[in-house]
Amino acid sequence: MTSSAEKLSRLLALLSDLGSVVVGFSGGVDSAFLSAAAYRSLGEKAVAVTAFSLTLPESERLAATEIAEQIGIQHVFLPISELSSADFVANDKNRCYFCKRQRFSVLSDWAYSHGYQWVLEGANADDIGDYRPGMRAVAELEAVRSPLLEVGLMKQEIREISKAWGLPTWNKLSGACLSSRVPYGQLITEEKLRQIEQAEESVKLYCSGQVRVRHHGDLARIEVSPEDIAKITSPEVREKIYQKLKQVGFTFVTVDLAGYRMGSLNDLLVMLQ
Numbered sequence: 001m002t003s004s005a006e007k008l009s010r011l012l013a014l015l016s017d018l019g020s021v022v023v024g025f026s027g028g029v030d031s032a033f034l035s036a037a038a039y040r041s042l043g044e045k046a047v048a049v050t051a052f053s054l055t056l057p058e059s060e061r062l063a064a065t066e067i068a069e070q071i072g073i074q075h076v077f078l079p080i081s082e083l084s085s086a087d088f089v090a091n092d093k094n095r096c097y098f099c100k101r102q103r104f105s106v107l108s109d110w111a112y113s114h115g116y117q118w119v120l121e122g123a124n125a126d127d128i129g130d131y132r133p134g135m136r137a138v139a140e141l142e143a144v145r146s147p148l149l150e151v152g153l154m155k156q157e158i159r160e161i162s163k164a165w166g167l168p169t170w171n172k173l174s175g176a177c178l179s180s181r182v183p184y185g186q187l188i189t190e191e192k193l194r195q196i197e198q199a200e201e202s203v204k205l206y207c208s209g210q211v212r213v214r215h216h217g218d219l220a221r222i223e224v225s226p227e228d229i230a231k232i233t234s235p236e237v238r239e240k241i242y243q244k245l246k247q248v249g250f251t252f253v254t255v256d257l258a259g260y261r262m263g264s265l266n267d268l269l270v271m272l273q
Contacts, residue, residue, distance in 0.1 A: 008037075008161060010151045011037055015038050016041045018118045018120075020117045021047075021117065021120050024104065024122065025064060027064030028169065029170070030148060033158050033161065034120060034148060035068065036071045036167055047114075047116065050078065051078050052080070055179050057178060057201075067169060083188065085102055097133040098137075101134075101141075104121065108143045123135060124153055124155055178197055181215050182196075186215075192215050195215065196213050199213040200212070200213045202248075203222055206228070208227075221255075223256045229257070
C-alpha cells in the first residue's frame with residue numbers, strides 16, 4: 001500500500017513537471033490543498049482561479065479570497081453564468097456534467113490566453129465511488145488534469161497533510177454548489193438559488209455542523225448534522241428559522257429527521273431511470 005508521504009512526493013513531482021498551471025479554486029479542502037501544493041512546486045507559475053457565479057454562496061467567495069491570501073498563491077475571479085445554459089437549467093441527472101463542462105472550458109480558455117499549460121481540478125480518490133457526472137466532463141477536456149486522483153490521495157490524507165501544512169481548510173466542512181439543493185427535474189433559477197443561500201445562512205447561525213436547505217417548491221427541507229436537530233427545533237430557535245424562511249419565500253418549513261446526508265437528492269435518481 002502506498003503511504004501518504006509517497007503519494008505527496010509523487011504529487012509534488014507531477015506538479016513540477018506540468019510547468020505552469022491554473023487551479024480551479026473553490027476554497028474547499030481539496031482545491032485549497034491542491035493550490036498550496038501547486039504553489040510549493042511551481043511558485044508564480046501557478047495561479048488559483050475561482051469561477052464565480054450565482055451557484056457559489058457569497059460567504060464562500062469571501063472565504064476563497066482569504067484562503068488564497070494565506071496560501072500566497074495569485075488568485076483570480078472569473079465570472080461565469082451556468083444559468084445561460086439551457087441544459088444546466090433543465091436540471092436533469094447530468095446537471096453536474098453540463099456545469100463542469102462549461103466551468104472548465106472557460107478555465108481552459110483563460111489558461112490558454114494567459115500562457116498556462118494545464119488546468120487542474122480537485123477530485124480525489126474517494127470521488128470514484130460516488131455519482132459524479134462532472135468527472136466525465138473533465139475526462140473530455142484535454143488540458144484538464146486531476147492530480148490528487150492521479151496519485152491516489154484520499155480525503156482523509158488530504159486533511160492530514162493540510163493540517164501539517166497549516167492550511168485553514170484542513171477541517172473545513174465539505175461544500176457543494178447551491179444548485180445541488182434543487183431536486184432533479186425542477187428548473188434551476190436565480191430566485192431559487194437566492195432563496196437557498198439566504199435560508200442556509202439563517203440556519204447556520206444555530207448550527208456547528210453541516211447545513212443544507214433543499215428546495216422543494218414552496219417547501220424548504222432542512223438537513224443538519226444529527227446533533228444540531230435539537231438546537232434548531234427548540235421552540236425559540238424553531239420560530240426564528242421559520243419566520244426567516246417565510247421571508248425569503250418558503251411557505252412550508254420542515255426538518256429532515258434523518259439529518260444531513262451528502263447527495264441526499266441522488267436518492268431520486270432511481271425515479272428518473
